[in-house]
Amino acid sequence: MLNIKETQQLVNAELKKINFTTEPLALYAPIEYTLAQGGKRIRPVLCLMAAQLFGHAPQKVIYPALGLEIFHNFTLLHDDIMDNAEVRRNNPTVHKKWDTNTAILSGDAMMIKAHQFICNCEDSKLPKVITLFNEVALGVCEGQQYDMEFETRKDVSVEDYIKMISLKTAILLAGSLKMGAILANASEEEADLIYQFGMNIGLAFQLQDDYLDTFGNQDTFGKKIGGDIIANKKTFLLLTALKKAEKEDKRNLINWITVEHDNHNLKIEEVKKIYQKLAVDTDSKNKMNEYYEKAIQCLGEIKGNESVKKELKNFASQLMQRIN
Amino acid sequence: MLNIKETQQLVNAELKKINFTTEPLALYAPIEYTLAQGGKRIRPVLCLMAAQLFGHAPQKVIYPALGLEIFHNFTLLHDDIMDNAEVRRNNPTVHKKWDTNTAILSGDAMMIKAHQFICNCEDSKLPKVITLFNEVALGVCEGQQYDMEFETRKDVSVEDYIKMISLKTAILLAGSLKMGAILANASEEEADLIYQFGMNIGLAFQLQDDYLDTFGNQDTFGKKIGGDIIANKKTFLLLTALKKAEKEDKRNLINWITVEHDNHNLKIEEVKKIYQKLAVDTDSKNKMNEYYEKAIQCLGEIKGNESVKKELKNFASQLMQRIN
CATH class of the missing domain: 1.10.600.10 (Farnesyl Diphosphate Synthase)
Structure with missing residues (x-):
């Protein structure tokens, strides 16, 4: 192997x-x-x-x-x-x-x-x-x-x-x-299980990438933090925040994403604060874990070579390790 | 059928x-x-x-x-x-x-x-x-x-x-x-023959299209005559003329295609005259006929349904009829 x-x-x-x-x-x-x-x-x-x-x-x-x-x-x-x-x-x-x-x-x-x-x-x-x-x-x-x-x-x-x-x-x-x-x-059933493993790992990975764009460490993430916030990118974080926010939080958030703001760092800090207040950072982590667990479960159900399974499991876990 | x-x-x-x-x-x-x-x-x-x-x-x-x-x-x-x-x-x-x-x-x-x-x-x-x-x-x-x-x-x-x-x-x-x-x-050999029929008809057709762009009748050709000459398009006509032309003809032709000319109709007329003097219109027709004959020959070698062969031959001849 x-x-x-x-x-x-x-x-x-x-x-x-x-x-x-x-x-x-x-x-x-x-x-x-x-x-x-x-x-x-x-x-x-x-x-x-x-x-x-x-x-x-x-x-x-x-x-x-x-x-x-x-x-x-x-x-x-x-x-x-x-x-x-x-x-x-x-x-x-x-x-x-x-x-x-x-x-x-x-x-x-x-x-x-x-x-x-x-x-x-x-x-x-x-x-x-x-x-x-x-x-x-x-x-x-x-x-x-x-x-x-x-x-x-x-x-x-x-x-x-x-x-x-x-x-x-x-x-x-x-x-x-x-x-x-x-x-x-592979049988149709096993081909579908490995497809589901990939789909769920892919979703977990993309959610993580979006999470790190806002809450990551610039040195380990590799690109500038806050790019999605500056671009008003409709990520899981922003869309969940817009769904959960009420009254003043909602007004503030909508103001940040609809009005032009020159002070990028201030915008990043304030939007992050709203995200944290609404706990969408936790929502995002929970969703990631949900997909990750689903992926590992699909892999577990496959009757394939155990060393390869271990290798794929390590690969998945490494993909998700950047967050901690 | x-x-x-x-x-x-x-x-x-x-x-x-x-x-x-x-x-x-x-x-x-x-x-x-x-x-x-x-x-x-x-x-x-x-x-x-x-x-x-x-x-x-x-x-x-x-x-x-x-x-x-x-x-x-x-x-x-x-x-x-x-x-x-x-x-x-x-x-x-x-x-x-x-x-x-x-x-x-x-x-x-x-x-x-x-x-x-x-x-x-x-x-x-x-x-x-x-x-x-x-x-x-x-x-x-x-x-x-x-x-x-x-x-x-x-x-x-x-x-x-x-x-x-x-x-x-x-x-x-x-x-x-x-x-x-x-x-x-179909056998490999017959599939290749019909491929050659298509290749030769395609070449004959494209040569005809280029010929008509310069020597066609505007009403039957459907677009403005002389477009290729104005655009200095490197067609069979121009490339053959450049190859055949000598001395004054060559100088004139190169002048027409390298110097900006505002009088489009004059340019079309003069370049056409050079083409005719060099007989590249005849060269083009001969080349077309060569490809057309080759196509018909390939079709003739195929042992397929005779009515379909006749239909394909009519199709080829109709494609090439616009010229006369």
């Missing part, structure tokens, strides 16, 4: 072997550039761990796993155009380094490349693999659409938010695990 | 049955909008004709055929962003009616939808169908990339141009025919 770290090394080694830079260079060079930026390779790693969980050597299903990484990086490439992001992983984004047309078209080619890699599996697995992948890929687009809409919509509920992050983030983690399970001949 | 017109009616009827407009609306409404604009549905029609050529009822393979139309419309949607086109089929383009982000993301979803339809075929056909489709789809992206690059490149040869149009236009026609053949259990 390869552990998480060894699996990650395998993914990076195999990715390095592939030459994406063929003619026309302007179409394919951005693909190589994007994939060379690194990252944790979580999606292919999860796919390969799931394959191992059901007794398959990771090397045997490396191409679909790489396809998931290529697809994920395609979504980043197109999202960066839509968000007008200038930097990704300390390097200029593709539409800044090249231009928007190149980023659109290279992204399109990258999505087709992802399909080619995903489909590089045994013929007998192809129908299930491709059905799963197309469903997941469409879900990711829907998640991105909801995320963009939420910026201007005024009627977003906590449930809407959970649905959005389940599509934008969690579904691809869940789908990566399920793909590994399908490729390793 | 359904003839071309009946096949086109089938495609339109089946396309109408599908409800693309699900939640989130802003993601899926542009897909419905794009597909409702009409068009000749050439790609699915060719796919279904090829299926009939090898004895398959078109209704049995309607979904992959519709997938080809969805894919083609996806390429138009993203191309319109890249070309900053405002109008398509007399209606505002998606990025004008909505916005660029919507057009990028809806296009992505549309490409995934295309994959879903393409993969809606018998499991036994899936490996060949999906391999063909991904190859063709990547080719179309390469064609669009070359087309964009040619605008600024100064070293484009006639061969480069033929390669570009083979990817941008002809490969999807060829691939649509081959897909129908594969779905109808």
Whole structure:
């Protein structure tokens, strides 16, 4: 068995072997550039761990796993155009380094490349693999659409938010695990359990990420604290606070998010105070734990290789450790 | 057997049955909008004709055929962003009616939808169908990339141009025919012959389109004559003229395409005169005929249903009739 770290090394080694830079260079060079930026390779790693969980050597299903990484990086490439992001992983984004047309078209080619890699599996697995992948890929687009809409919509509920992050983030983690399970001949029931493990871990992780954006420690979180508050981002914290707040708290909170405020630090401090008064920080932690426990429970119900299960459990717990 | 017109009616009827407009609306409404604009549905029609050529009822393979139309419309949607086109089929383009982000993301979803339809075929056909489709789809992206690059490149040869149009236009026609053949259990050899028929017809058609842009009749061509000359578009005519021209002709031609000229009609007339003097209009017609003859020859070598062959031959000849 390869552990998480060894699996990650395998993914990076195999990715390095592939030459994406063929003619026309302007179409394919951005693909190589994007994939060379690194990252944790979580999606292919999860796919390969799931394959191992059901007794398959990771090397045997490396191409679909790489396809998931290529697809994920395609979504980043197109999202960066839509968000007008200038930097990704300390390097200029593709539409800044090249231009928007190149980023659109290279992204399109990258999505087709992802399909080619995903489909590089045994013929007998192809129908299930491709059905799963197309469903997941469409879900990711829907998640991105909801995320963009939420910026201007005024009627977003906590449930809407959970649905959005389940599509934008969690579904691809869940789908990566399920793909590994399908490729390793797991039963439908077990493939669904590992999918649910991924979905719940994904939700817990995204809630944690939002929590840390407000209540985290700048040194360990890695980016500036309070960004979501400044941007009035409709996170679990804000949406729950808007639902729970009454009278003066509600008036204050609405004032902070609707009126332009120059003093960013003051805004962060005051909104945080309201969150704490309303205990939405605790609500968020409770919700995270709920998803985390659900994930661990699903994993426990799977009759797979126990060492791999332990490895996946450690991985989940490490993902959730940043909070304490 | 359904003839071309009946096949086109089938495609339109089946396309109408599908409800693309699900939640989130802003993601899926542009897909419905794009597909409702009409068009000749050439790609699915060719796919279904090829299926009939090898004895398959078109209704049995309607979904992959519709997938080809969805894919083609996806390429138009993203191309319109890249070309900053405002109008398509007399209606505002998606990025004008909505916005660029919507057009990028809806296009992505549309490409995934295309994959879903393409993969809606018998499991036994899936490996060949999906391999063909991904190859063709990547080719179309390469064609669009070359087309964009040619605008600024100064070293484009006639061969480069033929390669570009083979990817941008002809490969999807060829691939649509081959897909129908594969779905109808044609032999590898016959699937390749119908592919070559499509490739050659596609090349002949694109050459004709470029010819008519300069030498056509405005009433029958449907758009303003001389657009390519005004835009200095590197077509077969211009590239061949640049290759053949000597001394004064060469100096004049280079002057027309490198110096800004306000009198568009004069530029069109003078460049046309140079083309005619160099006989590149005849070269273009000869090249078209060469491809057309090659296409008919490939079709003749196929041992398929004779009525369908006749129908495909009529279709090819109608495509090429606008010139006389």
